[in-house]
Amino acid sequence: MAPILEINNLYKNYGATEVLKDINVSIDKGEFLVLVGPSGCGKSTLLNCIAGLEPISGGTLRIDGHDMTHVSPKDRDIAMVFQSYALYPTMSVAKNITFGMKVRGVDPETQKSKLAEVARQLQIEPFLNRRPGQLSGGQRQRVAMGRALVRDPKLFLFDEPLSNLDAKLRVEMRTEIKTLHHKLGASMVYVTHDQIEAMTLATKIVVMKGGIIQQIGSPSEIYNRPANLFVADFMGSPAMNLIPAKTQTGSGGTMIEIQRPDLEPIRLTDPRARGLPEDIILGLRPEDISEPGFRVGELVQEAPCKVEIVEPAGADTYVQTRLGGKPLTARLHSETEAAPGTVHNLAFDLAKVSYFEPESGKRIN
Structure with missing residues (x-):
């Protein structure tokens, strides 16, 4: 037809x-x-x-x-x-x-x-x-x-x-x-x-x-x-977080390193990162960044992040921090204890990550 x-x-x-x-x-x-x-x-x-x-x-x-x-x-x-x-x-x-x-x-x-x-x-x-x-x-x-x-x-x-x-x-x-x-x-x-x-x-x-x-x-x-x-x-509201990052390959595999102010770089492990170029853009939706214990899975990894802004939105609370020189938004539950100026643990679900080339902007994984 x-x-x-x-x-x-x-x-x-x-x-x-x-x-x-x-x-x-x-x-x-x-x-x-x-x-x-x-x-x-x-x-x-x-x-x-x-x-x-x-x-x-x-x-x-x-x-x-x-x-x-x-x-x-x-x-x-x-x-x-x-x-x-x-x-x-x-x-x-x-x-x-x-x-x-x-x-x-x-x-x-x-x-x-x-x-x-x-x-x-x-x-x-x-x-x-x-x-x-x-x-x-x-x-x-x-x-x-x-x-x-x-x-x-x-x-x-x-x-x-x-x-x-x-x-x-x-x-x-x-x-x-x-x-x-x-x-x-x-x-x-x-x-x-x-x-x-x-x-x-x-x-x-x-x-x-x-x-x-x-x-x-x-x-x-x-x-x-x-x-x-x-x-x-x-496409998305709030938009996908797009964070500049670097890959580092060593004896233990490939790590993803993300710079951040006032704290040590975040280092995450994702098996899919093997073979990626050194400079990448890591994309992750706000709903895929939560508080520890909320998400389970082999690729859920935690990191302490300094909270800059907290925006209550009824059933959800949006928390903003800064990674790789860019603002990052996480969607947390309404009862979160995250507060501006504090360091709060966030859990990143790397199973949901998209990777992009910084120059062309094209998806690479």
Whole structure:
């Protein structure tokens, strides 16, 4: 079966400025693809190329096996949900949702049944006779989603649809979108700069920077095995700790040495470090640095660290120390006795470590 979306060697230029560079990505029917990256990385431009709103400068784009590279947006069988809702202010909610069907000549009975079905799914039945100005931001976003859902397209495209909502509503809408995806089995492409949204919604993530794809993978692959320093730093909250270190090989094997102020260097033993270059960047997530006894395993090793900052966060407490000249964050339990200015034992789970080359930033283990 052909992928529902297949992009090969796609380039996009504005004059002499190249904004998308050799993009290759595909998704199967029913997948939820999230394009994520910082502002200006090209993710919205790529979505607009998929929609046909931006002509591409090179490469090919296929939807459900059909070449759509130069096909008009109206003939691509897609539905798009925008950040700005894009609702007609003088029309009721019901008319906003059914307007596209009316223009396409869908019969009134089908319009009515589809409206009822979508209104029930999105829980907007009480608002069908209201106008957009009488709705909250979350309700308007539901209407915009409803307008897309009645299309029953091959591909749904979402352009940062939650960015105008407050934090609590974003979480609620995120859950609704994920629930809809499971119910409908629809194929979706979703753009966001929020890596939490990407991790919670996606079945496949594309991380972008400077118009170039940095990594494609499942949320688990992206989080646990980042391909380079950019992905490691961008995906995760708090971000992965990235600490300059050196390897030292002796009769007892290979040691990893990390400098720190006011205390002797930390020396850790990891069998995977054999064969690594002398200078490395050691990556470890905050949740993989805990207090002694909390984690067990052959590669859990302890070291005393001087605490600089303590940040209570409800169920967790984030503790910051400094290793290799860089701040390091550990996620400890809420009852920790760690205090600023004290030396506190931390346990490092080396089974979860990622190693990177300092110069290229690429993952090496």
